[in-house]
Amino acid sequence: MAEKMEFQSEAKQVLELMINSVYSNPDIFVRELISNASDAIDKLRIESLSHPELAEYAKNGRIDITIDKKAGTLTISDNGIGMDRDDLVSYLGTIARSGTGEFIRAMQEAKNGANSDLIGQFGVGFYSSFIAADRVTVETLKAGGSESWKWESTGDGTYTIDGGSRAGHGSSITLHMKKEEQSGDDHDITKDYLSEWTLRGIIKEYSDFVTYPIYLTDVEKEKKEDEKEEPVNSMKALWTRPQKDISDDEFNDFYRHISHDWENPLERIYYKAEGTSEFRALLFIPSRPPMDLFYQDGKHGVQLYIRRVFIMNDCKDLIPEYMRFIKGVVDSEDLSLNVSREMLQQDRQTAQIKNSLVKKILDTLHKMRKDQPDSYNKFWQTFGVVLKEGIISDLRHREDIMKLCLFDVSEGDKTTLEDYLINMPAGQDKIYYLAGSSLKNLKNSPKLEAFKKKGIKVLLLGDPVDEIWVNHARKFDKYDFVSAAAENLMLPEGEKEEKKDSEIEKSGLVKKLKDALGSLVEDVKVSDRLVDSPVCFVQKGEEISPQMRNLFRSMGQ
Numbered sequence: 001m002a003e004k005m006e007f008q009s010e011a012k013q014v015l016e017l018m019i020n021s022v023y024s025n026p027d028i029f030v031r032e033l034i035s036n037a038s039d040a041i042d043k044l045r046i047e048s049l050s051h052p053e054l055a056e057y058a059k060n061g062r063i064d065i066t067i068d069k070k071a072g073t074l075t076i077s078d079n080g081i082g083m084d085r086d087d088l089v090s091y092l093g094t095i096a097r098s099g100t101g102e103f104i105r106a107m108q109e110a111k112n113g114a115n116s117d118l119i120g121q122f123g124v125g126f127y128s129s130f131i132a133a134d135r136v137t138v139e140t141l142k143a144g145g146s147e148s149w150k151w152e153s154t155g156d157g158t159y160t161i162d163g164g165s166r167a168g169h170g171s172s173i174t175l176h177m178k179k180e181e182q183s184g185d186d187h188d189i190t191k192d193y194l195s196e197w198t199l200r201g202i203i204k205e206y207s208d209f210v211t212y213p214i215y216l217t218d219v220e221k222e223k224k225e226d227e228k229e230e231p232v233n234s235m236k237a238l239w240t241r242p243q244k245d246i247s248d249d250e251f252n253d254f255y256r257h258i259s260h261d262w263e264n265p266l267e268r269i270y271y272k273a274e275g276t277s278e279f280r281a282l283l284f285i286p287s288r289p290p291m292d293l294f295y296q297d298g299k300h301g302v303q304l305y306i307r308r309v310f311i312m313n314d315c316k317d318l319i320p321e322y323m324r325f326i327k328g329v330v331d332s333e334d335l336s337l338n339v340s341r342e343m344l345q346q347d348r349q350t351a352q353i354k355n356s357l358v359k360k361i362l363d364t365l366h367k368m369r370k371d372q373p374d375s376y377n378k379f380w381q382t383f384g385v386v387l388k389e390g391i392i393s394d395l396r397h398r399e400d401i402m403k404l405c406l407f408d409v410s411e412g413d414k415t416t417l418e419d420y421l422i423n424m425p426a427g428q429d430k431i432y433y434l435a436g437s438s439l440k441n442l443k444n445s446p447k448l449e450a451f452k453k454k455g456i457k458v459l460l461l462g463d464p465v466d467e468i469w470v471n472h473a474r475k476f477d478k479y480d481f482v483s484a485a486a487e488n489l490m491l492p493e494g495e496k497e498e499k500k501d502s503e504i505e506k507s508g509l510v511k512k513l514k515d516a517l518g519s520l521v522e523d524v525k526v527s528d529r530l531v532d533s534p535v536c537f538v539q540k541g542e543e544i545s546p547q548m549r550n551l552f553r554s555m556g557q
């Protein structure tokens with residue numbers, strides 16, 4: 001007897017969105033299902049490293065796509081890890097990912113055209129089936145298990161689980177296509193997903209680099225006696241070819257394949273390292289941020305291959321956190337094929353690869369800044385706030401990262417620290433900054449008045465991370481960072497206008513203010529830092545600023 005179950009409520013909402021949205025690019029469901037099939041084969045391979053009894057199952061991974069026009073179905077089948085009953089409930093019945101709520105809101109707000117972008121970024125992979133199908137059936141058998149299962153849903157908030165009839169390990173996802181997705185004269189055909197020709201095109205475009213063969217069959221077509229099976233995808237490891245033989249289109253297609261992005265990358269890095277550590281890397285800087293850039297459990301890292309054999313996705317040990325925007329592939333010649341995640345963390349060679357990748361990425365960014373300022377500005381706007389974390393966490397490259405930073409200033413265009421130093425007026429021997437949470441407020445701050453008058457520029461630091469790194473770094477090229485909000489600020493050529501001060505003091509204004517403000521402030525002082533504004537608040541000595549306090553609070557400290 002089939003058991004009827006409810007989707008978790010967030011899953012329900014996502015499904016509803018899938019079913020009711022209009023897509024600028026409905027093709028994505030094909031890619032998502034192929035990517036799941038490929039992941040499932042990867043998982044089985046990885047599992048078999050520690051469970052030798054599975055080794056025999058892990059061979060000859062393949063993905064089969066079957067068209068059945070008469071039944072109106074499209075089936076994507078793999079011989080990967082498969083799912084048992086619990087897997088079906090937790091993987092297909094729920095979405096256990098932070099940011100789902102935000103995703104749902106963004107989807108609801110987005111204009112139709114942006115939907116497939118969001119889906120790609122969030123990776124609601126499996127549910128994209130319901131873009132094209134009004135009923136989805138999953139037949140699956142877990143590798144090493146004995147019971148097969150059948151999962152089915154029309155996407156209406158419930159699904160059923162029943163005993164299945166699949167003989168071999170792996171999963172088959174059968175899409176019962178919506179009427180308008182089928183061919184036929186009396187339909188308004190948006191696209192014919194049951195056409196071999198159409199599917200071939202989609203697979204070539206989005207899944208060509210999948211490392212397992214994808215076979216496409218139309219059940220109505222008779223197979224000729226001597227016809228050899230030919231995979232649709234080329235499975236070529238792009239990074240093993242010489243750079244000059246790879247076209248921009250091939251690079252971009254590859255990027256879109258590994259990143260689930262729909263746009264081309266901003267920049268790519270092709271790197272062949274020789275010597276003590278031999279590896280190839282093909283890395284990309286995306287042109288926009290992924291949804292999970294600031295999630296604690298966000299996916300990041302590169303794909304790791306060892307001598308052309310896929311080892312893992314999202315390998316975090318090769319790319320530091322502060323470069324988590326980088327997508328790509330690293331293929332090592334030296335690492336041992338049965339490395340575990342734990343071993344990777346301690347491995348000396350891993351550390352070496354990581355260090356050369358960081359250098360290479362920083363070099364590329366420096367070059368971009370010099371040669372393609374527009375591109376670089378776009379990069380900085382998108383990922384600068386992430387890169388700045390490196391000033392805190394990566395002492396070895398701190399100086400280098402600081403040189404890449406672009407800052408807003410009290411007057412004029414954005415500046416690098418080096419340019420700031422070059423343009424300082426004679427006599428200035430400190431780097432002044434003002435930190436806060438809004439650039440607009442910073443720009444209008446009365447604390448800048450005295451600086452403006454003296455022609456001194458002040459860096460305006462509007463990101464929460466700024467105050468942390470500035471406290472860590474303290475200096476750049478021998479010049480101290482000094483907050484424009486600090487007490488007892490001595491500006492160069494600062495001659496106090498004694499007369500004015502003493503006049504104010506005599507007037508008793510200070511005492512009046514102190515009495516009026518009471519415990520709201522610690523002290524009231526006369527200062528020469530203001531020119532046009534009558535008063536401003538400053539922070540005392542080493543005390544942390546209100547922005548820092550907020551940041552620490554949000555970090556739970």
Ligand code: ADP
Pocket residue numbers: 032036037039040078080081082083091092123124125126127170171
């Ligand atoms: P993601 O792939 O990002 O995890 P999906 O929605 O695409 O998200 O898939 C959800 C989960 O369902 C997968 O993580 C996997 O555990 C399971 N799954 C989906 N398709 C398959 C499949 N063909 N074989 C085995 N497990 C699968």
Ligand code: MG
Pocket residue numbers: 032035036123125126
């Ligand atoms: Mg997926």
